[in-house]
Amino acid sequence: MTNETRRLRDHPLVQLTLVRYREFFREPEAVFWVFVFPVLLTAGLGIAFRNQAPERTPVAVVERGAASASVVEALARSPDLLASALPEAAAADALRTGRVALVVVPGAASDTAEYRFDSERPESRIARLLVDDALQRAAGRRDPIGVADRRVSEPGSRYVDFVVPGLLGMNLMGSGIWGLGFAIVDARRKKLLKRLIATPMSRVQFLASFVLSRLTLLVIEVAVLVGFAVLAFGVPLRGSVASLVIICLLSALSFAALGLLLASRARTVEGVSGLMNLVMLPMWIFSGVFFSASRFPDALQPFIQALPLTAVNDALRASMLEGAGWARLAPEIGIIGAWLLLSFALAVRLFRWR
């Protein structure tokens, strides 16, 4: 080792930052939650919600002699339906437990029928349309317009494309808030913070070591998750890499500042955990990680849009999926930046070293 590198290694900021890495990488659970878990979740969701050829919708026909046989035959001709004849009680049971989407009860006259289904279930409403179509055609209906179907599956519109930016945002939030919150409160509880300020250590460098380590770990975090999503599922990256990098950087800083704020007074790990969950839970629900935030009522929207994770998720989706430019991203970046400044200013004011 040359003198120069030795001197650099013994710089307090380098030493403090090394401590952060060591504490992180020597805790297998933390490594799992930050690096492995998001990839597993992406893989699971990507596979579960993959776009596939639509399955045949199961329907039941109540057994009523010859009439039911001809109905089953007519339905069997539709490529989208799977029809079976059942006694009335068994059919009702199958409908109730969701094994069939709809029950056809052939009428006394051959040109009548009854559909039993739950109009709240989307697949039942679809089954109603398909069954009716098949029966009407079998009875000789002629369609006045000739149509042809062509199926498309476009990257960017699938569920996995929607969920990956959400998972990335959620991960940035989790590792920022947990990463800082636990480490600081644990050091306070152990009187280690007090011991550190009894040395000539610069307090700014102490805090800077958290920022530095977060930013370097961030690179791995983002590269692993985005890389996996792109390679395994072909999730698109339509925006510039620069915009993705800036959004991730700013988000990581903002959540780190929020973590610092939450950890500024707490004396026990239990106390800070409660506080962190209280802050993160609304964002897991409202900020559009797994489903769009627009599903919530309009009255809630101003609150939802002001949450940092909503801004992060929206910005990531706009950049990755829509290739949005800086002008489009400006409002979200503004919200994330405002959270950063506000949390940091408050944290510095409230922070207790002992």
Next chain:
Amino acid sequence: MTGPASSAPSLLVRGLRKRYADVVAVDGLDLEIRAGECFGLLGPNGAGKTTTIEICEGLTEPDEGEVLVLGRRWGEHDRELRELLGISLQETQFSEKLTVEETVRLFRSFYRQGPSADEVIGTVQLQEKRAGRVGQLSGGQRQRLALACALVGDPALLFLDEPTTGLDPQSRRQLWDLIERFKADGRAILLTTHYMEEAERLCDQVAIVDHGRQIALGTPRELVASLSAEHVVEFAASPGVPVSEDGLRQVDGVEAAVRRDDTYRVRVAELHRTVPALLAELRRQGVQLTELRTHSATLEDVFVELTGRHLRDQ
């Protein structure tokens, strides 16, 4: 200002007071420690030792009083003072995931000058554990790590809050040697301990405090001499026959008699006169002795006498 030739005290405390919500932790304390001196702060639990030490370390704000550390005041020369002080707090847990060497290296990096991390690890004899995780150290090894972290800045004044609690006799002796060498270099130490033989052995000056107030000050020898009776007779009696303490006090030459469970402690001026009389009195009371010991009065006897409590039983 910090050299051995300097005559200014390394630490000067005047009229120190610190109140917490429901207790007065420090109630008008004066201290003076000179270079080359080891000063022992003794007192029962809750006496205010840690509070006093932490005020001197600039970690706690006093309500009243003056603190002059190496000629400087907190609030004016903090950064400079931090470079000059070595501190071991009563309870610090270092990060369990770091190794001994990494921890010492971290603390070393904060100071402009001082011995290398390796040297300090050698000084506290943790070489074998250098690469071991802090989480796997024994209690005494952790204490030595705390000491190493106090020494990395080559301090002129060392604050040690119960540095030998939990150390085995060997390690304690090693620490004593270290303190002796430290003193010989003309540096100063403020030490708290619950081990009286340690204070007697190491400290040039001892202050006994209770309820935040100083109740005795002097060299260990002076304090022991201040007891008019310099010998202690201890005996245990078989249970059943109660010993009358008043009867004991009536014996000629007995200065004080206290009972603890089945053991009695009697302070006497002259063994050769009083012990026979004492035995005669016990025989008269019909007491069956199971044990009999005598020793010269120690700092511990002074302590028990002054604070009315037995330190290690707290």
